[in-house]
Amino acid sequence: MRRSAAPSQLQGNPFKKLKFIPPGRSIPSPDEENTKMSPDVKLFEVVASKNTFLQLQNNPRICSLNLPTEGNAREVNHGHNYSGKHCSKASVMATLDPPHTVHSAPKEITVSKGQEEEEPDSLVKYFSVVWCKASKKKHKKWEGDAVLIVKGKSFTLKDLEGKDIGRGIAYKFKELEKIEEGHRVMIGGKEVEVMGIISPDDFNSGRCFQLGGGDPAISSSSQVAKKCFSNPFKSVCKTSSKENRLNGFQDCKPRHDPNAPNSLVMSRPDSNHQWTFNKNCFPIVDVVIDPHLVYHLRPHQKEGIIFLYECVMGMRVNGRCGAILADEMGLGKTLQCISLIWTLQCQGPYGGKPVIKKTLIVTPGSLVNNWRKEFQKWLGSERIKIFPVDQDHKVEEFTKSPFYSVLIISYEMLLRSLDQIKNVKFDLLICDEGHRLKNSAIKTTTALISLSCEKRIILTGTPVQNDLQEFFALIDFVNPGILGSLSSYRKIYEEPIIISRQPSASEEKKELGEKRAAELTCLTGLFLLRRTQEVINKYLPPKIENVVFCRPGALQIELYRKLLNSQAVRFCLQGLLGNSPHLICIGALKKLCNHPCLLFNSIKEKEYSSTWDGNEEKSLYEGLVDVFPADYNPLMFTEEESGKLQVLMKLLAVIHELRPTEKVVLVSNYTQTLNILQEVCKRHGYTYTRLDGQTPISQRQQIVDGFNSKYSSDFIFLLSSKAGGVGLNLIGGSHLILYDIDWNPATDIQAMSRVWRDGQKHPVHIYRLLTTGTIEEKIYQRQISKQDLSGAVVDLTKTSEHIQFSVEELKNLFTLHESSHCVTHDLLDCECTGDKDGTGDSLEKFPISRNCQLGPHHQKSNSLKPLSMSQLKQWKHFSGDHLNLADPFLEKIRENVSFFFQNITNQSTAI
Ligand SMILES: Nc1ncnc2c1ncn2[C@@H]1O[C@H](COP(=O)(O)OP(=O)(O)OP(=O)(O)O)[C@@H](O)[C@H]1O
Ligand SMILES: [Mg+2]
Structure with missing residues (x-):
């Protein structure tokens, strides 16, 4: 039997928050104070017993808020990166006696x-x-x-x-x-x-301030929190008459046998919880996850379900019902939520009464149907009635019918139908890809906040701790007010943490920042869970990742030189132009790397455009047309004109030849580039399907399903990663080619994890194409070197516009290295000569920790994180001239390639 132990025996936090006591008033006993508080406040009040106090003091894992005991957390804690386990020392103001009431003269x-x-x-x-x-x-x-x-x-x-x-x-x-x-x-x-x-410790951790006091609900800044704390059971478990109660008592049996082998039983509520939420004294009934689901669940998913259950039931932080499940991509967050919904909808700990009736799932448009499919996959169509909103199924239908219990809607549609949705009482709100709520000022966030649902879950595969302000918004969304007001959060956490990360910070500041970060981690770790890809690696086939440095074509080199000599680039380097001209220059170079015809089109477009206002662009393009052949027709572009396109075509040919039944996902971030890729597919007779920002939402799932089906004849899936890639399952493809590189490593990682995920049957081959010596290599280097430094912000919404470049950096960006086989390898300080093939230490031997702003405790991710220079050094390195390339795919493209990096995960059965 699997039972997560009862929640905290410690019964809350013995933290003695400093109370403002007017002079002359005698100090009330803790009990006296307790009884005078409003019920809302009492949710956070703690029972201070000397024993528990001592336990807490001695237990470094326990932090300021009411924590589950070791026993309780055990189920959940043995996940690899469970953030809650890094709690700092007990935040007890141990030395404080009750304040004196006898005052000495000032x-x-x-x-x-x-x-x-x-x-x-x-x-x-x-x-x-x-x-x-x-x-x-x-x-x-x-x-x-x-x-x-x-x-x-x-x-x-x-x-x-x-x-x-x-x-x-x-x-x-x-x-x-x-x-x-x-x-x-x-x-x-x-x-x-x-x-x-x-104590210095309480000051350094920030616990002596309002937030760390363990009692945020009574702070003046947490009005929102106060307002929305009501009995989480109220909506469903109506106060019952004696008769009802008796009836209820009779069928108070667990829905599934808690003693059956492999059963997954949820934590029982502790007495504190019962006191607050079981006013009718219903008997306690075990909540047991449906064995039908348990059969499929991975161990980390079982832990995740227990975690979510405890969070939304208000068992982890008294009275707080929010959670963030930030598992890395592909870990099955959807299934964990479906299991939770199904459980809460049928069961509850008090008399077995269901905890929820209606659930609202908000998700990006492209995933509405994915949710429907996942419900269907795990629960069939009979158990639970879901209502995905699309053009044929309007919200009204849901609101009018008592039949449906789950509404699945896109963020966009939610805004449009907010008034109707507000009329429905939802008991659980799930926001998929919820990192978009990181800004509390945006409409979507305010709309969701306006729904009076206190059980809120954010799902995200993107690390959320890297930007402390965004982090605040997410935390405040799920558990309003728990970190106090934004301004106090800034002063107490953000500022000291950021200051401590600056190289010039004094030891004292560093220590303070680290302690505050640890405390913040500890506080939020109670309701934030992130596990990394490693937990499912063993269920996945091998992954062979290649970085392929493609030699540029002759036309590309000539145009590249000309662009770098342009007046615009020169002015840019002298800082003479306003209006971010470097972005225009960077854009032109990136286009050129993808294919010269894209640059040609831009020049022509600008020439004919009546709104030609950019002097910079004019001076950038000056004389460029002359480099193209006189009769150049962009529609008749050739593959030879682009190094990467040449490599791509050879790669597709060899995949087709050697693995005729396998399929390819081909990713670009630009629609125009996808057009070119589509055109070459046509020319070579490759069957393809395409999903980009223009694809109607209603068709997206159909396209994905079609491609994943074993009956599909499509060889290639053309994907615009940024526009529609988030959250998609493309396990039909086992080769993924990233045709261009994004400044933000998260975009690339998102794309890469579409194919290497649960359900994938074949070894996965990933190819990242870069043009040797050009800006693409520089962007790649920036992606990886930043990781060595500080764990730069990894977030899908960060684009090059957010990046500040120094003149030095711009100089480096605007240099073409024509004689190098691989500038990145030159920078690695690696002694090999491009023949480090066989024995290269596998990445897995080198655990890496990416520092996020919350410090080294917070998350250690080894696989789906951007690579660092030091890790890259451990990959296999081959120059294009290397004699024995064991990989038959690389062998076929070597002619156009100057260098390869390769790394294999789950090697045993690779290739
Ligand atoms: N226990 C399991 N057994 C088999 N397949 C599973 C299991 N759990 C999840 N899957 C499958 O794994 C795939 C990925 O799951 P899901 O889409 O929920 O990932 P995710 O965590 O939401 O990732 P992302 O952050 O990319 O959205 C889905 O096809 C899902 O059906
Ligand atoms: Mg998902």
Whole structure:
């Protein structure tokens, strides 16, 4: 039997948050305070017992909020990268006695604003204080809590949002040195009373501020949070009469046998949860996942379901019902959610009553039908009634019918039908590819926030921790207010973390940033789960990845030189032009690498365009037409004109010849390039299908299904990765060719993981084509070298417009290396001469950690992350002239290739 142990025996957090206590008022006992709080607030209140307090203190895995115990987390925790396990030390303000109520007389300390130098060697002390403006009134009206930092004779007063509200130097700094609990002092025009001492650890982790206090719901900044916390069961488990209750008691049996072998049983609610949510005292019933589903589930998926269940039931963080499932691409997030929905819709821990009735799934348009198919695949069509919205099935139909329980809708359609959707009471909201909600100001986010559904799940395969502000938006979406207000979050977490990552940061700042990052990781790790590709590697066939450096054609080289000599590029390097001219130059070079005819078309287009306003573009294209043959016709382009196209055609030919039953996914980020690729497919009689931004959403799944079907005659799937690739399953193809490179490694990774995923039967071959010595190599180098540095932001929405280039970088970008076989290899500092074939250490031996902004704890991903220079060094390296290429596909294209990198994952049965 598989049962996840009961949630926290610790019963919440014994954290003693500093409470603002007006002078003269006696301190209420914890119990007294508890009873006076509103039910909402009580959800976050904790039972402080001395024993649990000590346990927490000694347990480095437990962090500020109410945590599951070791036992409870065990099921979930043994996932490889389960983020929750990196909790920092217990955030207990251990040293705090109840604040004194006997006050010593205030002592005046004179402050001089000008003198702000600090005493570097002196000890730093931290105090929790209350403050008010200096006055002679006997009965003070304290204005708020604050944190006082005393370092030698200088002090800083910060409010609980982390903002400085006073700063200065005391002449009588001896007073500051002697400061202790109960003291009242005048500093910086404010009267301050010391309520307690804060340990350096609590300050460094940020726990002493509002957010770390473990009780965010009672902060003033979390109005949203307060508002939406209601009983998560209210909607479905109506308060029942005695009669109902008795009836209920009779059929209180688990839906499936919890004692059957391999059964997957959810955690039982702890007494705290029962107290809050089981007002009718229903008996506790085991919630057991349908064995039909369990049979198919991978171990990480079982853990994921337990995690999601505990999150949405409010068992992981008291009263918070949100979760982020950020498993890497292809790990089956869809199945985990389907299992959750099916379970909650039929079962519940209290009297077996279902927890949810209606679920809303919002997803990119191209995936609406994929969700339908997945429901069908795992649950058949009888168990659950789903309603995917498309042009023939309007939202009204769903709202009018009690028949359907799951609405699947695209983000775009959601905005259009918001009013109708608001009329439905949804109990669970799932946002697929939910990283798009990273900006709380955008319409989609505000629309979704306006739905009063508190069980919210974000699904995303993209790492979300790299941009701390976006991270905040996602967290705040699923668990509103849990990190306080944006401004306090910035002060307490973002600023110290970012400062600590700067190379010039002092040791002190580094330490502070690391601790804050660890605390943030710990807080969010309770409801954010990310596992990496490794967990399913063993179910997947081998993957052979190749980076192929293609020699440019003669016309390409000539045009390239001319472009680099243009006035526009020269001005650009001198910083003489405004308006991001470098982007125009980069765009032209990239087009040229794909095929010279694309550049030709752009020149002609500009020539005939009446809105020719860009001087830069004019000077860039000047004289270029003369390089083309006089009768050049772009429609009659040839393969020889482009190095990459030549390689591509040979590659397609050899795949067709050696693996006649296998299929190819051919990816470009540009529609115009896809047109060219489509044209060559036609010329060679290759059958193809195509999906790009223009493909109507209603047709997308059909196209994908057609290609994946074993009866399909299509040899090639032409895919515009950016426009429609996210989340697609293209397991019908076992060869994937990336024809061009994007600045953002995430775009390429997204594309690559379309074929190497569950269900793939053949070894997967991936080819990334780059034109030797050109800007494509530079972009590739940028992708990988950035990883070595800092774990640059990996996000699909980041484009070259977001990239700032220094003049040095631009110089490098605008250089053509004509004599090198592979500039990237030259940079690797590798001693091989392009013959490192056999024994190259496999990548798997070199665990890599990509630092994200949350620091090294947060996630260690080894496979679906952008490669780094040091890893690339471990790949096999072959020059095009290498004699014995064991790979028959590479062998056929070597003539046009100057260099290869190759890496094989799951090698045993490769090729
Ligand atoms: N346990 C399983 N056994 C067999 N196939 C599975 C299993 N779990 C998932 N799959 C299949 O794996 C494929 C990928 O799953 P899914 O689309 O849910 O991935 P994902 O995590 O959402 O990835 P992405 O981030 O790319 O959207 C699907 O075809 C799905 O049916
Ligand atoms: Mg998905």
